[in-house]
Amino acid sequence: MTATVTPIRRSAAPSLDPMMTLVAADMNKVNSVILTRMQSDVPLIPELAGHLIAGGGKRMRPMLTLACAKLLDYQGTRHHKLAAIVEFIHTATLLHDDVVDGSGLRRGRRTANMIWGNSASVLVGDFLFSRSFELMVEDGSLRVLKILSHASAVIAEGEVNQLTAQRRIDTNEDRYLDIIAAKTAVLFAAACRIAAVVAEREPAIEEALDNFGRYLGIAFQLVDDAIDYESNDATMGKDAGDDFRDGKVTLPIILAYARAGEDDRTFLREAIEGLRNDDDDLARATAILKSTGALVDTAARARHYGRRAIDALASFPNGQAKTALIEAVEFAVARAY
Incomplete structure (x- = not known):
């Protein structure tokens, strides 16, 4: 059976609501696991972890595990702990990332490292x-453990690859894609793939769900990198230009640097090296990204990967789970508009 590939951009704004409704009962059980397992006799641990976990995130990654299990008509309960694992891994990486980046805002709230300090954030x-x-x-599957x-x-x-590429304007598109495939897409892929493992489905099903999650993760990160230049704490939960000020060479910068005139190339090089990073510099960088078509083309690239994610679901039967997963892709991409 072939999927009907709906447009990535709809007239009505797509949302995560269908997926949230689909997995609501399972997500309550996942939240119970999360709350239980983040407890500790050391009070700072649940206090700090709870600050981030309760910080308003959509928990898209664990929801993907649950939705993929629904897609496969899995009837067991192992996926509840596995979805909690996915959220713990994601939360741990966020705590570490905010320390590395020196971030002050996450999902519209002060970051844990700003409240409790870097050492506490890393250790939690x-x-x-x-x-x-x-x-x-506890799950007992070596296959799950390996993934x-x-x-x-x-x-x-x-x-680490992103850190070593920081402030290097010569970072190319291949290296950038390697970075986002590793730091973002791999957890999306694993979150989806483990559903096939617990459902005891064949390797081809594992691979299809892995591809779905991987392409969705790449699309998700491409959109994040584009809207970093126009976001605010209301739309993205962080300040516009965080990547710019941190000297991160994302696809919008790579495209703009390749296309800009000499004066603008000099400016972008100095900006990424940390020599030009005030609000006026951010405004000029954003104008360059717009005039060269870098932001539009980054969003188009996200749509491309979004379509590849949807195509990966082509062999699965139509139904509520598949529809919800497709709309999750459309939601991820629509954030660029």
């Missing part, structure tokens, strides 16, 4: 990683 992130591995062992532990290692590699 380590605690959540440890909890996630405890849960993996999620590999994803954790690749995420760390991606973050």
Whole structure:
């Protein structure tokens, strides 16, 4: 059976509501696991972890695990702990990322490192990683352990790769795609793939769900990188231009630098090197990205990967779960508008 590929951009704004409705009962059980397993006799741990976990995130990654399990008509309960693992891994990486980036705002709230300090944020992130591995062992599947532990290692590699590419205007598109595939897309892919493992489906189904999650993750990050230049704490939960000020060479910068005139190229080089990063500089950088078509083309690239994600679901039967997953892709891409 072939999927009907609906337009990535609809007249009515897509949302995560269909997926949230689909997995609401399961998500309550996942939240129970999360709340139980982030507890500790050391009060700072649940206090700090709870600040981020309760910070208004949509929990898209664990919802993908649950929705993919629905897609496969899985009737068990193992996916509840696995979805909690995915959220713990994601939360741990956010705690570490905010320390590395020196971020002050996350989802419209002060970051944990700004409240409790860098050391506490790193150590609580380590605690959540440890909890996630405890849960993996409890599940008892070496296949699940391999997928999620590999994803954790690749995420760390991606973050280090991004760190070493920081403030390097010569970073090319291939390296950029390697970075976002590792630091973002690999957890989306693992979140979807483990649903096929617990449902005991064949390798081809695992691969299809892995592809769906991977392409969705790439699209998601491309949109994040585009709207960084026009976002605010109301639309994205962080200040516009965080990537610009941090000297991160994302696809909009790569495209604009390749297309701009010499004066603008000099400005972008100086900006990425940290020499030009005030509000006026951000405004000029944004104008360059717009005039060169870099933001529009980054959004178009996100739509391309979004379509590839939807295509990966082509062999699955139509129904509520498939429809919800397709709209989740459309939601991820529509944030660019």
